[in-house]
Every structure is written in C-alpha cells, then in structure tokens.
Amino acid sequence: MRIVHVADTHLGYRNFSGKLDPERNLNQRECDVYDAWQTAVDTTIELKPDLFIHAGDLFDSSRPTPTAVVQALEGFRKLREAAIPAVVIAGNHSTPRFRSGGSVFEILDRFGITAVWQGPETIRFNGLVVHCIPHEPQAEQLLEDIRSLPLDGKADGNVLVVHAGLEGVRQDYHEVNEIALAPEELAEGEYDYVALGHLHRYQVPQLNAVYAGSLERLDFGDLEGEKAVVEVDLAAGAGSKDFVRRHPIPTRPMLEIPIACAGLDASDVVAALERKIDGVALEGAVVRLRLEEIQRDVWHALDLGAIDELLSGCLHVQRWVGQGGLVVGSDLEIADISFSAFARREMPTDVDPEAVIRLAQSFLDYAAAAEAEEAE
C-alpha cells in the first residue's frame, strides 16, 4: 500500500506586492504556490498511490480567496478523476480563531473531499486506517486527541496525520498559534507511518515519521534542500530503503548572497557582489543580499543603482545589513553593536539567546520586507 504525503501548500500566500505574473495578472508568489500545488497533484497522479494525504495548511489563511479555493478544488478534482482518494486536515494557518464564520473545509467537504477540521477522526480507506488530528491550539489537547484514537490491529496499516511542531526541532522562522509535541510523545504510538505537517523543511524526526515540508520556499529560513512530494511504501516497512522516496518539484530560486564587508569601501562591496554572483543563476530569483559588518559610512556611500543593475534579473531583492550589523568604528571596545551580539552577551542564563535572536530576526525580516514593499 503506497501513500503520497504533502503538506504546507499555503494556497493563497502572497508576497512582494506589485510583482505580478504577466499572464495571470496575479501576485507572482501566489502563482508560484499554485504551480507547486498543481505539480504535486500531477506527480501524485503519475505515482498512482492508494491514498493522497495533505497534512495541514492547505491554505495560507483561514479565509482564503476564491482563487485559492478554486486552485484547491481543481487539484482535488484531478485526483478524484484519477481515482486517488484524498484526505486533508486543517493546520494552524487554515483554522479560524472564531468558528462562528464557518470553515473553508466545509466547502471541501461538500465537494466530496475528506477534510478533517473539527476534531480528531479516524477514517478508513480500503483496509488502511488513517487517524486525522486537525490543528488544536493547546499542546495537551493535541496529545489527548492523538491518544483518543485507538490503533486498529486488524487494519492493513495505521497512519497518523498531524500538524504540529516538534520540541527541539529548529526552524528558522516563527509563527503565531503554533504548538509542538515532545519527541517522546511522537515516539509513543505504534503507527506504520506518521504524516507530519507544519515544518517547512523536509525532515525525518523518527523512523516512521516524516515532515513532507512545504512545496515552495516561503521565507529565507527555508533555503536548504529541495522541495518534493513524499511517497511512502507501507509494505516496505519503516527503516527499509524503499520506505520513503522523494519526488522533487521545481521551485522559484531563493538564495542569500552574503558579502563580508569588513574593511571594504563602497566600490569594493559592489565588486565583491559582482564576483559573488558570477555564474549564479539569478533569473527570477528571490534574493537576500546580506552585507555583513558593513561600516555605516560605506553603507551610505553604496551605489545602490549599480547593485540593482547587477541583480536586475531577480524577482525580488532584499538588502540586508547582515550578521554583525553596522560597524561604527574599529577603535570602539565593542565593535559589534548588533542585537545578536548584545543578546549573546547579556541574555539571562535561563533564556536561550539563539531562540530570542531567531524570533527577533523573523520580526526584522517581516519589517524589512514591508519597508521594501512600501519603497516600491
């Protein structure tokens, strides 16, 4: 019995306003996300699995746009026509905080898609038992939900589908409303497979559990590795080499370009950038230019026009005064005035400075992106 597992498609996600797909006249990043979803569906149809699982955050918001809903329905229509049953659970992004307005999952349900959003539910597909745990804002309740669905020893297989983080598993971006399971809790149940959603980077935290990862890169905290549809062969068994296979899908290039600016003048920085991007495919890329340890006067003297020209093929460029922050003068006792340096130096011993830095960085990322958008 084979399963295809995807998660975190975030249909309806938008970024870099003003950057439109010329043919569809929609936000380019929104189109990228739709394309990734449709590619994942087409890949699934080629693989002909016994079941398609979406482990949460189908939509980027709990009130998706009609276009996002149409994209979702179109994907599920293709799966239905290929006679591939599908199940989807609600993740933290797709779950409304106030349920009085209804849920978009009701629409999916009316169109014959097995959608689980109101509470834990066990669903059977031809001998396979799928335990679905939609997003729950309290970790204790989520664990209780998982434990409330007993394993079926007579089934051909037991699969758990859950949307949550995992304590200790680092992610370089932060979300509101997210919860995490303890690693030991994940190891509790004797499931044949655990289809996880929430973390955007593909990872295998335990022998029988996989985060499929998102289908597009949605932020600079998610640059490593390729994006893929995950195929699981339950008959091969967890631990065997055929248990998990990944089928990569194309994504928009997203990369960071770090330039070590210490000791460079403004023209040196531009020259260093030119050398750094030599041979790098930048057409259509989303780029963060990290100017590390740049001196304040060099920053102000930079020829931004020249930099823009060098990166003109990119979809979007974020200029970032990176690691180390602005260096205000080499004769100062504390040359590094960045928040990171301050946090590492001054944080109380019971607080993890790296976690605080990552959280702060995510806020700064957000603010920088907003500022860049305003400037456009």
Added chain:
Amino acid sequence: MNAQDKSLAEGTAERAAELIDRYYRHFDDPELPVPVDAIAVDLLGFAVDEDDALDVSGMLIPAEKQVWLNGRESRSSEGRRRFTLAHELGHWVCQYQQGQAEPRYCRSEEIGVGVGRKLEREANVFAAELLMPAPLVRREAVALKLNVHALAHRFEVSLPAIRVRLEHLSLLPEYMQ
C-alpha cells in the same frame, strides 16, 4: 567510523564498559543517562569544576585529580558539558592510567565524535562509548523508533553526538541521513 577510529574503538569500548560496570557495582543509579559526573567524582575521585575564564573546553590535571570545564560552554549545552567531561575521563582511563602524567588542555574543536588528533580522538571515542554504550543505544533506538531528539534527551547528549553515534552503529536508514 573511519579505520583509525575503529581500531581505537576496540579497546576503548571495553574500557568504557568496564568503568560503567564498576560504577554500578558500587552505586545504585538509573541506567540512563549515564551518570558521568558521579563516575568522575564518586567512582574515580575527581574534583570537577567550571571556570568561565578557561580558554579551552576542558582541562585534565592528573596529579591533582582535577577536571576543569569551560563554564560558558557548559551553560550553553548540558550535552556538550557531559561530553567534555567524558572526554577528559577518556584521557585519564586510556592514557594516564597507562603511564602518562602531563596535564591535557582540550580545545573545543578537538572535542566531538570523530574529530581531533590521535590522543584526542581516543578520548572522543571513549566519551561516545561511555555516554552512549552501543547495546543501550541499540535498545533505546528501537524503543524510541530512532527519534533522534528523544534519544538525545534519553542519553543527555547533544543532537550531533547522538546522530554521529547512530551513523557509526549503522542504525540510521538512508532516508534519515
């Protein structure tokens, strides 16, 4: 594990296992995490102290039966602290009990599974064998379904340390590497 570490591991694993056996013959502690502080202090009679000003990760002074640990590193990661202490005990068991008596100063980059020069590598192999004995790693790996984070908690070691140990024991399937 490379050939050099494999040859080091043969005698070193036995020494680490013997030390653990000796400890449990005298003391009644839980099996995991391996009580490396108690092994150092109660069984071997070492004084273990931390110093923020230390410019190395760990220091063994055999004549004084003293281990110094870098206080800043120790606070940043309990797993790292335990590995450094086990590493210093590795110098004691594998080298000083064989006749060497000079103090050892161990830099951060020389402490960790699979790194360092010969004497440091030997101490690293010993530390891995002491904190993560192969039979216990195999048993817990099955119980915890190779959940690397849960195993790191169970053995109270860092994630990289348990991951490398699992790889050395050929326990990680390809799709988890």
